[in-house]
Amino acid sequence: xxxxxxNLPIDSTFLSExxxxxxxxxxxxxxxxxxxxxxxxxxxxxxxxxxxxxxDEKRINDVGIRMSGNDKINIKIFxxxxxxxxxxxxxxxxxxxxxxxxxxxxxxxxxxxxxxAATQRNLFIDIKSKVEGLSAPQLLKVDRYTGMTSxxxxxxxxxxxxxxxxxxxxxxxxxxxxxxVVSIRxxxxxxxxxxxxxxxEIAYLLNEGKIKLIEKYFLVKNKTIKVxxxxxxxxxxxxxxxxxxxxxxxxxxxxxxxxxxxxSLLLFxxxxxxxxxxxxxxxxxTVFRENMFYRIAEKYFHDPIxxxxxxxxxxxxxxxxxxxxxxxxxxxxxxEADNLLKAVQNLYKFVTLGDLQGWFGFLREMWNAHEKRKxxxxxxxxxxxxxxxxxx
Numbered sequence: 001x002x003x004x005x006x007n008l009p010i011d012s013t014f015l016s017e018x019x020x021x022x023x024x025x026x027x028x029x030x031x032x033x034x035x036x037x038x039x040x041x042x043x044x045x046x047x048x049x050x051x052x053x054x055x056d057e058k059r060i061n062d063v064g065i066r067m068s069g070n071d072k073i074n075i076k077i078f079x080x081x082x083x084x085x086x087x088x089x090x091x092x093x094x095x096x097x098x099x100x101x102x103x104x105x106x107x108x109x110x111x112x113x114x115x116x117a118a119t120q121r122n123l124f125i126d127i128k129s130k131v132e133g134l135s136a137p138q139l140l141k142v143d144r145y146t147g148m149t150s151x152x153x154x155x156x157x158x159x160x161x162x163x164x165x166x167x168x169x170x171x172x173x174x175x176x177x178x179x180x181v182v183s184i185r186x187x188x189x190x191x192x193x194x195x196x197x198x199x200x201e202i203a204y205l206l207n208e209g210k211i212k213l214i215e216k217y218f219l220v221k222n223k224t225i226k227v228x229x230x231x232x233x234x235x236x237x238x239x240x241x242x243x244x245x246x247x248x249x250x251x252x253x254x255x256x257x258x259x260x261x262x263x264s265l266l267l268f269x270x271x272x273x274x275x276x277x278x279x280x281x282x283x284x285x286t287v288f289r290e291n292m293f294y295r296i297a298e299k300y301f302h303d304p305i306x307x308x309x310x311x312x313x314x315x316x317x318x319x320x321x322x323x324x325x326x327x328x329x330x331x332x333x334x335x336e337a338d339n340l341l342k343a344v345q346n347l348y349k350f351v352t353l354g355d356l357q358g359w360f361g362f363l364r365e366m367w368n369a370h371e372k373r374k375x376x377x378x379x380x381x382x383x384x385x386x387x388x389x390x391x392x
Contacts, residue, residue, distance in 0.1 A: 003041070192272075
């Protein structure tokens with residue numbers, strides 16, 4: 001068995017989230033041949049080979065992340081695996097595809113120590129010198145060492161290079177694959193979205209030591225990723241994202257079927273900037289078994305499930321609201337787009353806070369959008385939606 005010592009802090013940094021995502025993903029793919037807790041994971045020696053062999057090719061193809069120009073992991077990791085002359089292009093899609101193809105070569109040493117150590121010039125994970133490992137890609141340095149320099153070490157004012165073992169690299173790459181949601185382009189800027197379990201959920205899952213429980217959590221998280229992908233591709237408005245999750249009946253049903261009360265998640269929005277990356281937002285998302293919205297809706301509507309289904313249909317990617325919101329960052333923005341943004345923000349207040357004024361604000365801004373639209377066909381779409389809500 002391979003022993004993985006979990007001495008890396010479980011926190012909301014991108015590095016920690018990515019590595020622990022990879023750990024949980026490896027546990028799920030171990031096919032019950034694994035024992036674990038908050039401190040250690042004992043897992044079969046071929047766990048990396050098994051995990052990469054099982055990766056879904058369609059999902060790999062969705063990992064549209066470009067590497068930084070000075071990243072060398074696409075070459076160096078194959079050298080560490082003894083695969084001379086093999087290298088991927090500068091994309092995580094191609095790198096993970098090749099690692100899946102050469103999964104039989106993904107061996108592991110007997111003990112992996114996921115702990116940060118520092119020298120005067122370098123940070124190490126699972127190695128003692130940079131010769132042993134490989135330089136971490138810029139994506140994993142996006143935190144700028146937040147939470148691991150100024151208090152723990154004496155090198156806060158210095159530039160440190162981050163190196164890790166091939167095992168830690170392969171675990172982190174599994175985390176990138178498992179957490180990636182979508183990439184979008186806005187105003188000549190690319191954004192990458194990743195969805196992780198919150199630090200509290202990670203600690204809970206490891207402490208429980210039950211593979212079946214982690215499997216249930218991944219089922220819900222993967223479904224949430226699919227929902228988020230459809231929404232973000234149309235309009236990455238935070239209020240819309242959270243309202244969509246709160247209203248989604250499939251997620252609620254899945255929580256009931258899996259007998260889960262809630263799952264706390266963390267959505268990262270990251271963008272490349274020159275040779276580095278920057279975290280733009282971290283958005284907490286919680287999926288509830290018994291959503292607050294239904295308790296709120298019971299006070300004001302005859303059938304909360306019916307109104308929820310109706311709102312989901314109105315906010316679907318192919319409906320007029322999201323189609324119009326998708327023009328917000330274009331040169332030719334729809335004239336009523338700002339009203340629809342306000343409508344969604346008001347709906348968010350109603351769905352998540354129970355603020356009845358949010359419902360009235362939603363209807364008011366929908367009407368304002370109808371008034372601003374000049375063509376009869378467009379005006380008719382908004383009027384139809386408004387009338388349908390009166391009978392929902």
